[in-house]
Amino acid sequence: MKDVPTPDRPVLHARGISKFFPGTIALDDVSVRLMPGEVHALLGENGAGKSTLIKCLTGAYRRDAGVMELDGQEVDPASTAESQRLGIGTVYQEVNLLPNLTVAENLFLGRQPTRGRFIARRRMNAMAREVLESYGLDIDPAEPLSGYSVAIQQVIAIARAVDMSGKVLILDEPTASLDHDEVQLLFRVIRQLKARGLAVVFITHFLDQVFDISDRATVLRNGQVVGECLLNEVTQHDVVTMMLGRQLEARVQNRDTGRAGKTLVEISDLGKRGMIDPFSLTIHEGEVVGLAGLLGSGRTETANLIFGVVPADQGKITLRGKAIDITNPRDAVAHRFALCPEDRKVDGIVGDLSVRDNIILALQARQGWMRPIPRAKVEEIAQSYVRALDIRLASLDMPIRLLSGGNQQKALLARWLATNPDFLILDEPTRGIDVGAHAEIIALIEQLRADGMALLVASSELEELVAYSTRVIVLRDRQQVRELTGDDISPATIIDVIATEEAAR
Amino acid sequence: MSTPSAGPRPSVFKRILPQLVILAVALALNVVVFPDFFHIDFRNGRLFGNLIDVLNRGAPVALLCIGMTLVIATKGIDLSVGAVMAIAGAVAASMVVEGHGWGTALLAAMAAGGLCGLWNGFLVAVLRIQPIVATLVLMVAGRGIAQLVTEGKILTFDNAGLIHLGAGTVAGVPTPILIWIALGALVTFVVRRTALGMLIEAIGINERSSRLAGINSRVLLVCVYLVSGLCAALAGVIVAADIKGADANNAGLWLELDAILAVVIGGNSLLGGRFSIVASLIGALIIQSVNSVILLSGLPPEFNLVIKALLILGILVIQSPRIGNYVYMLRASDIQPQPDRPKPIDHQEKEAAR
Numbered sequence: 001m002k003d004v005p006t007p008d009r010p011v012l013h014a015r016g017i018s019k020f021f022p023g024t025i026a027l028d029d030v031s032v033r034l035m036p037g038e039v040h041a042l043l044g045e046n047g048a049g050k051s052t053l054i055k056c057l058t059g060a061y062r063r064d065a066g067v068m069e070l071d072g073q074e075v076d077p078a079s080t081a082e083s084q085r086l087g088i089g090t091v092y093q094e095v096n097l098l099p100n101l102t103v104a105e106n107l108f109l110g111r112q113p114t115r116g117r118f119i120a121r122r123r124m125n126a127m128a129r130e131v132l133e134s135y136g137l138d139i140d141p142a143e144p145l146s147g148y149s150v151a152i153q154q155v156i157a158i159a160r161a162v163d164m165s166g167k168v169l170i171l172d173e174p175t176a177s178l179d180h181d182e183v184q185l186l187f188r189v190i191r192q193l194k195a196r197g198l199a200v201v202f203i204t205h206f207l208d209q210v211f212d213i214s215d216r217a218t219v220l221r222n223g224q225v226v227g228e229c230l231l232n233e234v235t236q237h238d239v240v241t242m243m244l245g246r247q248l249e250a251r252v253q254n255r256d257t258g259r260a261g262k263t264l265v266e267i268s269d270l271g272k273r274g275m276i277d278p279f280s281l282t283i284h285e286g287e288v289v290g291l292a293g294l295l296g297s298g299r300t301e302t303a304n305l306i307f308g309v310v311p312a313d314q315g316k317i318t319l320r321g322k323a324i325d326i327t328n329p330r331d332a333v334a335h336r337f338a339l340c341p342e343d344r345k346v347d348g349i350v351g352d353l354s355v356r357d358n359i360i361l362a363l364q365a366r367q368g369w370m371r372p373i374p375r376a377k378v379e380e381i382a383q384s385y386v387r388a389l390d391i392r393l394a395s396l397d398m399p400i401r402l403l404s405g406g407n408q409q410k411a412l413l414a415r416w417l418a419t420n421p422d423f424l425i426l427d428e429p430t431r432g433i434d435v436g437a438h439a440e441i442i443a444l445i446e447q448l449r450a451d452g453m454a455l456l457v458a459s460s461e462l463e464e465l466v467a468y469s470t471r472v473i474v475l476r477d478r479q480q481v482r483e484l485t486g487d488d489i490s491p492a493t494i495i496d497v498i499a500t501e502e503a504a505r
Numbered sequence: 506m507s508t509p510s511a512g513p514r515p516s517v518f519k520r521i522l523p524q525l526v527i528l529a530v531a532l533a534l535n536v537v538v539f540p541d542f543f544h545i546d547f548r549n550g551r552l553f554g555n556l557i558d559v560l561n562r563g564a565p566v567a568l569l570c571i572g573m574t575l576v577i578a579t580k581g582i583d584l585s586v587g588a589v590m591a592i593a594g595a596v597a598a599s600m601v602v603e604g605h606g607w608g609t610a611l612l613a614a615m616a617a618g619g620l621c622g623l624w625n626g627f628l629v630a631v632l633r634i635q636p637i638v639a640t641l642v643l644m645v646a647g648r649g650i651a652q653l654v655t656e657g658k659i660l661t662f663d664n665a666g667l668i669h670l671g672a673g674t675v676a677g678v679p680t681p682i683l684i685w686i687a688l689g690a691l692v693t694f695v696v697r698r699t700a701l702g703m704l705i706e707a708i709g710i711n712e713r714s715s716r717l718a719g720i721n722s723r724v725l726l727v728c729v730y731l732v733s734g735l736c737a738a739l740a741g742v743i744v745a746a747d748i749k750g751a752d753a754n755n756a757g758l759w760l761e762l763d764a765i766l767a768v769v770i771g772g773n774s775l776l777g778g779r780f781s782i783v784a785s786l787i788g789a790l791i792i793q794s795v796n797s798v799i800l801l802s803g804l805p806p807e808f809n810l811v812i813k814a815l816l817i818l819g820i821l822v823i824q825s826p827r828i829g830n831y832v833y834m835l836r837a838s839d840i841q842p843q844p845d846r847p848k849p850i851d852h853q854e855k856e857a858a859r
Contacts, residue, residue, distance in 0.1 A: 309717065333719030341717060350711045350718075352778045357703055364700045365719040372700040415718065 009072065011036050011199040012057070012088070012168050017066035019052055024394060026052040028223045030066075034168055034199035039190060041210045041231070042203045043243055044220035045434035047392060047404035050203055053220070054170055058090050059083040070167065089161025090170040097157055099146035104128035106145050107160050131159050135189050151182030155189055162193060169193060170201040175209055176432055179294070187213050205434060207236050219243055244436050261285030263320075264454045265423055267306065270315030276301040277479045278315055283423065283454045288445060290469030291458035292494045298478035299458035300342050303427045306456070307332045307339040333366050338416035342427040342458075344405065348412045351401035355393055356382045358400045359414045366419060385414035390440060406437030413444065424448065426457045430464060442468060462491040474498060517783070524771055524787040527820055531794035532556075539801040551674045555797060557682075563793030564681035565590070565757065567786050568740040569764035570771070571685075571692050572622075572733030574785040577768050579709045579726055580777030581629060581636035583733045586764055588647025589621045590741030590757030595654035597742045598662050598751035607666030615738045621647070622734020626727030644761065651753035661750035671746025681743050685786075688739065692732070693782045702780075705729065709777025767792055770820055791820070 010033040019027040027049050034040050042050050055061040057068065059077030068075050070086055077083035080090070097106045104125045105112070112119045113127060128141035135155055145153060154174050161169055171190075175183045190200055190213055202214055210217065211231055219226040219242040226242045264285050271278030276298045283289055291299045304310050306317070308326040317324055319335055326332050332339070341347035350358055359382045364373055373381075382396050389410040393403055400411055409429065416424060426445070430438045445468045449455060459465045465472060472484040474497045482497045535542040535555065545554035569586045576583045593614040600610035621643055628639035662668075673680045696702040707715040708722045716722050740760075745751045770788035773780045795816045799809045822828060 307717075329717050330719045330721055339717065346711075347713050347717050350707045350714050352710045353703070353707060357707070361703075361707060361715070361720070362718040365704065365715075365721075367700070369699050369701040369704055369725075372698065 009036075010034055010069075011071060013069045014057060015067045015069075017053065017056055017068075018064050019056055019061060020064050025223050027056065027063075030220070030223070030225050032218050032225075033228070034201060035216065036197045036199055037194055038216055039194055039200045039202050039214040041214035041217040042201055042220065043210065043217050043239060045243055045404075045406070045436050047222075047407065048220040048243070048434075049223040050220055051172070052223075054090065054172060054201070054203070057083070058088055058170065084161075084165050087165045087167030088170065089165030089168070090172065091154065091157045091161050091174060092172045097145055097153060097160075099144065101145060102142050103132070103139065103145055103148070103156055104141035106156060107131060107141070107163065109160075111164075131163060132156070135159055135192070149182065151178050151185055154178070154186055158189060158193075162198065166198070168199045168201065170203075172203045173205070173432070174202075175204055175206060183209065205432065207239065207435075210239070211236060240435055243434075261287075261452060266318045266321075268316055268318075270305055270312050270317065272301075272305060272310060272313045275310060275478070276305060279480045280315075281456075281473070281480075283456060285422075285454050286449055286452045287470040288449050288455040288457055288468050290465040290472040290489075291456065291475060292462060292465055292472050292498075293475035294460075294498060297475040299460075299475055300427055301478065302475065303339060303341075303425045303456065303458055307337060307425060309339070330365070333362060333419065336419065336422040337425065338362070338419055338421035338423070339425040340409075340412050340416055340427060340429060342431065344408055344412065344432075349400045349408055352399050354397045355386075355391070355400045355403065355411055356396040358411055359385055359418060362415050363418045381418050382414075385411075385418065389414055389444065404434075406433035409433050409441065410437065413441070417448075421453065423454045423456070426455065426459075428459055429457065430459065430461060438464075462494055466491055466494070517781070520772070520781055521784045521787060523824065524784045524791070527770070527823070528787050528791050528794065531791050531798065531816075534798045535559075535794060535801060538798055538803075542801070547677060550677060551679070552677045555801065557679065559790065559793045559797050560682045561679045562796070563789050564685045565740040565744055565760055566763045566767055566792060567685040567789040568688060568736045568743070569733075569760060570767040570785040570789050571689055571782055572729070572736035573761075573764045573768050574771070574773055574780050574782050575692075575696070575705060575729040576636070576733045577709075577765070577773055577775060578705050578777055578780035579729050580712075581726070581729070582640065582765065582775070583625060583730060583737075584637065584640040584761050585621065585625060585643035585647055586733060586737040586740075587757035587759060587761040588644050588651070589618050589734055589737035590744060590760065591651035591751075591753050592621060592647055592654065593618045593738035593741030594745030594751040594756045595651040595660065595753050597667060598660040598745055599654055601662045601664035601667050602660055607664050607670070610664070610667055611670070611742060614742050615735055618734040618736075618738020618741070619731060620734070621737070622731035623727065625734065626730035629730060630723045630726035648753060651751070651756075655751055655753045657753075659750050659752045663749065667742070668746050668749055671743045671748075681747075684739065684743065688736070689782060689786050696782070701725075706778055706780065709780075763792055764789075766817065770817075770824070772824060792817075 012034040015031045017027055017030045018025070030049065030053060032040070032053070042053065044050050052061065056063040059079045059082055062078070070088070075086055077086055077088070098109070101109070104127075107128045108124055113123045114120055115123070125141045132139060132141065137152065137155060139148065139152065145156065148156075158169065158171070174186060178186065190202070193200060202210070204210060214231055216228065216230055217239065218228045219239065221243060229239075261284050263282055265283045267279070267281040269278040269280055279302065281289070291302060293299050305312050306326070308328045308331055311327045317326060324331075324335055326335070329339070350361065353361070356378060360373060360378050363381070367373065385391070386393070386396070391403075391407050391410045391414065393407065400408060403411065413429070429441050429445070433441070442464060445455060445457065449468070449470070457465065457469065466489050469489060472489050472494060473480055474482045474484065474494055476498055484493055484497070532542070539555065542555045545552055545557060547553075573583055573586065596617045597610040597614040600613050601607060625640050625643060628634045628642070629636050670680055670684070675683055696705070704715070704720050704725060707718070707720060708725055712722055737757075741757060744756050767788035768785045769775065770791055771781060771784035771786070773785060795813055799812050804812070
C-alpha cells in the first residue's frame with residue numbers, strides 16, 4: 001500500500017446508487033462508505049439487494065443512478081476487469097479459479113512473469129510462494145489448485161484479488177462452505193488485510209461471524225438502506241430487527257410430543273461400500289429424526305441412499321411393514337418419499353423453467369407424461385404454496401433461477417409438499433438462506449411433524465437440529481455412532497458424542 | 506403479502522415473432538428479385554408457384570427439424586439424420602423393387618429410421634456417450650449401410666404409390682407439404698398437450714435435478730432420438746420418392762446441418778431447455794426462402810453457398826444475445842419503473858395473517 005488513506009475519509013464512497021429491473025427496483029438510492037482498515041458487513045435478507053449492490057460496485061451491472069468515488073475520485077467501472085484495475089477485487093462463494101491449473105498459475109493467470117516470449121515458470125512459482133507466505137500459507141505453488149481445500153482456495157482467490165486490486169476487497173459469502181477452523185484461517189487473513197489498510201466488504205448469513213470480524217455494517221432491506229452502524233455499539237438482536245423490520249420471535253422449543261405415531265419406514269442394514277457403512281433406522285409418523293455429524297460424516301450419503309439417488313448394495317427398506325425396492329429416485333417418489341437435496345442449484349432447481357413448472361415437476365413426474373395436470377389445477381397448487389410458504393416473486397412465470405436462495409428453497413419444498421409425501425428427507429434445508437426464511441422453514445418442519453409426516457433432517461446447524469428433532473442420530477466417519485433421545489438432545493451432547501468417539505479411536 | 510399475479514402465460518405469438526419477421530423479410534427479398542413470387546396457379550389439378558415450391562422443397566429440412574428440436578431441447582444433437590434419410594430411402598426403394606407394396610415399403614423405411622433412433626438413444630441415454638460423438642458414429646456409418654442396402658447402385662423404381670409421397674398431390678397440394686405440416690402439428694400437439702414438453706425441457710436444463718424429481722430421463726432421452734430417427738426416415742422416403750430413386754451417397758447430404766440451423770434460427774438454444782417446434786419449422790422455411798432468393802436472382806450458382814452463408818450470418822447476428830440485450834436496453838430505457846414498484850413487505854400484517 002503506497003499512500004495510506006486517512007482513516008476518516010472513505011476509500012470507496014457510493015452515493016445514491018439505484019438499479020432498476022423491469023418491474024422491480026432492485027436498489028433504491030443506496031449509499032455505502034467503505035473505510036480503510038475496516039471490515040464492512042453488508043447485511044440483509046435474501047433479495048434485499050446485497051448482490052445487486054456488489055454487482056453495481058464491481059461493474060458487473062451498470063447502475064441506473066448514483067455516484068461512485070474511489071479515493072475521492074469519481075469512477076465508473078464498466079466491467080469487472082476495469083473495477084479490478086481501479087482497485088476493487090471480489091471473491092465469490094464459489095471460488096472462480098481454475099482447479100486444473102497450479103496454484104501459481106491461478107495467482108498470476110493473465111499476468112504471468114515472462115522471459116522473452118515464454119512464461120518464467122520458476123520465477124512465477126517463487127513469486128507465488130512469497131505472496132502465499134505473506135498470508136501464512138506454506139503450500140507448494142506448483143501443485144494443482146484442486147489438491148487444496150476450499151478454504152485454501154478461498155485464500156488463494158483473495159491473494160489474487162488483493163494482488164491485482166488492493167484497495168477494496170469484496171468477499172461474497174466466503175465462509176458458506178467452510179468449517180470452523182477454516183473460517184478462523186480465513187479471518188486471520190482478513191485481519192491481516194485490515195491491518196494493511198484495505199477496505200473489506202464481508203457478506204454472509206452468519207451473524208456470529210459478522211460480529212466476530214466486522215467493524216461496521218450497512219443493513220439493506222427491500223433495496224433500501226435501513227441503516228449503518230458500528231457493530232460494537234449494537235447487539236445481534238438489534239441487527240436482526242433492522243434486517244427483518246420486526247422482532248424475531250423467540251424460538252419455541254417443544255419436544256413434549258415424544259410419543260410418535262405408527263412405524264412408517266424401517267431401514268435395516270442399508271449400505272453401500274465406499275460410501276456409507278450399513279445402518280438401520282426406524283422412522284415413525286409424526287417425528288423428526290435429525291442427522292448430525294461433521295462435514296463428510298455421511299449425512300448426505302445417508303439421505304441419498306434412502307432416496308435411491310445412489311442404489312444401495314445391501315440392506316432393505318420396508319414401508320408400513322412391506323418390503324420395497326428403491327433403486328432410483330423414481331421408485332422413491334412412487335412410494336411417497338421426498339428429498340430436498342443439499343445442493344439447491346445442482347440437484348434442486350431447474351433454473352430456466354418457471355417457478356410454476358418447478359413446483360409442479362415432481363408431482364407431474366409421478367403422474368407420468370400421459371396425464372398432464374390441468375392448468376387450473378397447476379395454478380391452484382402453485383398459488384397455494386406461494387401463499388402458504390410466503391415465496392416472494394414477481395410472477396409464477398419467472399424462471400426460478402431469478403429467485404433469491406431462500407425463495408428457491410421454499411419453492412423446492414413446495415415441489416415436494418405438492419406430492420403429498422409420507423416421508424420427507426431434508427438435506428441442509430436452511431443452508432445459505434436468510435434469517436427470515438430460516439425461521440419460516442423451521443416453523444414449517446414443526447408443523448409438518450405435527451400434521452403426522454415423518455421427517456429425516458440432515459443439518460450442520462446443531463442449534464437448529466436440536467430445536468426440531470424428536471431424535472438425533474449422530475454420524476461420524478460414515479458410521480452411525482449414537483442415537484440421542486429426550487433430554488439428551490442438546491448441542492453440547494452432540495458435540496460430546498462426536499468428540500468422544502474421536503478420542504476413542 | 507399479496508399473492509403474485511397469475512398473469513397471462515407467455516404467448517406463443519410473442520415467442521415466434523422474430524422468426525415471423527425474418528421470414529417476411531426473406532419472402533420480401535424473393536419478391537424483389539422475382540416480382541411474381543406470390544403468384545399461384547392451379548393447373549392440371551395441382552398448385553404451382555414459387556411459394557408452393559418453397560413449402561414443398563423445404564419439406565425434408567422441416568421434417569428433420571421437428572425431431573432435431575426435441576433432441577436439442579435435451580441438450581443433445583443428432584448428426585445422423587442425413588445418413589438416416591439415405592438408409593430409409595434405400596430401404597423403401599429396395600422393398601418396392603423387390604415387389605412389395607408402397608405401404609410395406611414405407612413401414613419398413615420407418616422401422617429402419619426408428620432402429621437408427623433407438624441406437625442413438627441407446628448410446629446417449631444408456632452408455633452416456635456425448636450426443637455429438639454418439640450420433641457421429643451413425644452419420645459416418647449410415648451412408649455405408651445405405652450403400653449395402655442398394656448394393657452400391659442408385660436404385661430406381663416406378664411404384665406409383667411411393668412416388669406419390671414425394672411428387673404427388675392431395676387436393677392440389679403437393680403431398681410433402683401436407684406431410685410436414687401434419688407431422689409438425691401432431692408432434693407439437695402431443696408434446697404440449699401432455700407433460701412431455703415440460704419434462705423434456707427439464708432434462709435439458711438440469712438432468713440431475715430432473716432425475717431427483719422422479720423424471721425417467723433415460724426413457725425420455727431414448728424417445729427424442731427415436732422421434733428424430735422417425736422424422737429423418739420420413740424425410741428420406743420423400744426425397745427418394747421425389748427423384749424416383751435411392752441415392753445412398755447424396756440423399757440428405759449435409760441436411761443435418763440445415764436442420765440444426767433451422768432449429769437455431771428458430772431461437773432454440775443449443776444448450777437445451779425451452780423449445781418451440783413451430784419456431785423451428787419457420788426457421789426451415791426461412792432457409793428454403795433464402796435458397797429460393799438465390800435461385801430466382803439468376804446469379805451464377807457458384808455464388809449460392811457464399812450468399813446463403815452471408816444471409817444466415819445476418820440472421821444469426823440479429824438474434825445474437827448481444828444485439829438482443831441492446832434492443833432490450835433501448836426498450837427498457839423507455840419504461841418507467843415507478844408504477845411497478847414493489848410494496849415493502851409489511852411484517853405486522855403478515856403476523857396478523859397467521
